[in-house]
Amino acid sequence: MNRWLFEKLHISWLVAAWCLGLTIGVISIHYIPRSFAMNPLFLLVGLAIFVIVAIWRWRFFVILAIISGVLVGLWRGEIGRKGVEIYDSLIGKVAIVQGQVLEDPDLDKNGQTVLRLGNLRMNNEKLPGQIWVTTPDKNSIKRSDIVRVKGKMTAGFGAFSASVYRAKIISAERPVPGDVAVGVRDWFAGRVREHIPESESALGLGFLLGLRRAMPTELSDNLKIAGLTHIVVASGYNLTILVRLARRLFAKRSKYLAMLSAAVMIIGFMAVTGLSPSMSRAGLVAGLSLAAWYYGRTIHPLVLLPVSAAITLLINPQFGWGDLGWQLSFASFAGVIMLAPLLHSYFFGNKEPGAFRQILIETLSAQIMTLPLLMMSFGVISNVALIANMLILPFVPLAMLLTFMSGVLVFVPMIGALIAIPTTWLLGYMIQVTNWTAGFEWAQMEVSINLWQCAVLYVALILAMIWMKKQTKLDLAKINIVE
Structure with a gap:
């Protein structure tokens, strides 16, 4: 001993x-x-x-x-x-705060614009942390804009030190040159919309660029009910598709070229979508996995998970203070890189998984790992998520490619118009599947749990993975998301 x-x-x-x-x-x-x-x-x-x-x-x-x-x-x-104690004296008071928009604005269920503000100042004094702001004003605010808002301060939640609901936008300024990546993204999105109808183009741009605000409210709600939101937000799934594409296109010619092109895609995608908690995790994990692949090394998931979590928290500790996006991102990643290989090895042995089986097991694993968090946070779960994901996920890479080509080839009218036809058909099919699965009366189920019940469920999942690991003797260190 x-x-x-x-x-x-x-x-x-x-x-x-x-x-x-x-x-x-x-x-x-x-x-x-x-x-x-x-x-x-x-x-x-x-x-x-x-x-x-x-x-x-x-x-x-x-x-x-x-x-x-x-x-x-x-x-x-x-x-x-x-310094966050300063908000204790501001809660319940009307205040004017200036801040920079950290992520793309969203729309809440009431149709109000949601802003996440950082780099805060009040009365020319710097404030710590971030605040959550909703406003009925319909300003064309974009990421990185500097805005001044007026409203009543209320208690914050998660990573936000305070909240301001129904705020009034006093001013909004766009720095010069501003966020260049956002400008390029919006220019490209405009080109895509020239040949593809509104709903279809919104869905395609959601796949490719993580754009959500332009999406029709009904479609956005149906995506949530069908458990498909993860494919239209900037996430590890979209980024993994791009990295794997680069590796497979160039790996046979040059490993260095494959690594370089994948690295450019990671940096470019993160610049376009912004550094949300889930995107920060996805970019970091993809970069570490890519580096390990290039040098012929492996990173065990039990090493990769805490290392990536620690790096994101060193950069911004507020991610760990109840940020649901950060939590769900790591839970789903653990499902894909740990639970999915164990499930496949336990039930199917050493057989190489086909595309259908791989998508099925990875989707199921990600949903299992995020389920306790979702039940604790929202009290509802999707009963049709597995069906909807199986009918849509296999076609997401093709939809991303066609959407990209539709934007790039818009300057060649004949070819651009021709590419737009199958793109519209494919995206239309995905919308039909989303609306169909979300339309069932039993599409959602109310299940609410508390923190302790959530913890018990995760302990049970960990014990189940340990059991499968002992039974299968699977070497998880050989799992690499870029391969």
């Missing part, structure tokens, strides 16, 4: 343990009273402990690595929440 404890571990497992601890520390600070400030000594002690862990690398040092990460995470979380 003593010999086993003093065996050397690969450094990647100790880094993963440290990142797990950091994630725990950043999230925990949200529940520690603000009066209990974290001393910078936490950072120094945490780093000193990890240096010792990295030098000796003994197996039982995993516990020390986690403790080291927790200390650093508490320090980073303290920096992230510093």
Whole structure:
């Protein structure tokens, strides 16, 4: 037993343990009273402990690595929440706040524009954190615009320090040159709409660029009911399609060219869609997986998950403070990269999965892993999600390609018009499937659970995966999302 404890571990497992601890520390600070400030000594002690862990690398040092990460995470979380106490004095008061629009504006269920503002200022003084704003004003606000809003401050939620509902837009300015990626995206979207009808073009642009605001309200609602929202928002699924396409197109010619083209797609897609929590996770995971593939290495999912979580929280600790998009992103990714291979190996052995079976198992796995969070957060689940995904997901890569060609070839009238025909047909089919599956009376079911029940379900899922891992002896380290 003593010999086993003093065996050397690969450094990647100790880094993963440290990142797990950091994630725990950043999230925990949200529940520690603000009066209990974290001393910078936490950072120094945490780093000193990890240096010792990295030098000796003994197996039982995993516990020390986690403790080291927790200390650093508490320090980073303290920096992230510093100054947010100012909102306590603003709640219930009317205030004028200036901020930068961090993500593309959305429409809520009441038809109001939703803005997520950062880089906040009030009375020429900088405010920490981010705020959630809804407004009935129909301004043509875009990502990166600087806006001044007036309204009554209310308590925040998740990663938002405060909320302002039904705010009045006092002014909106667009910096010069502004967000160039947004300008290019909107220009391209305009070209696509020249030949493809409104609903079909909105769906195609949702696939390709994550554009949601231009989508008809009825179609957007039906996508939610059918469990298809994930394919029309900027997510890891869309990004994975692009990375795999680049790798398969160029890998036989040049591995370097395949890596470079995939990296350009990752950076370009993130620039176009913005750095939402789910997109930050997706881009980071895709980049790490691509680097591992290029150098002929593998990254175990149990290493990749905590490392990517820790990096996103180091950049923005508020992601870990109840941001549902961040949570769902990691849950669905864990389903695809861990649960799906285990399910396939457990039920089908070592047979290579066909396209249909792979889509079925990956979709089911992602839904299983996100189900407890969805039940806790929304109290409803989609009963038709599996059917709708199976009928639509196989055609998403083709729809993305055709939508892209429709925008690029618009300057060649004859060819552009010809490409638009099958594009419209395919997107029209997807809309029909969405409306059909969402139209069933039993399409949704109300199931509400609390935090403890959610935790119990995830513990059960983890135990089930451990059981399947022991039974199948599957090497999860061989799983790479870019292959």
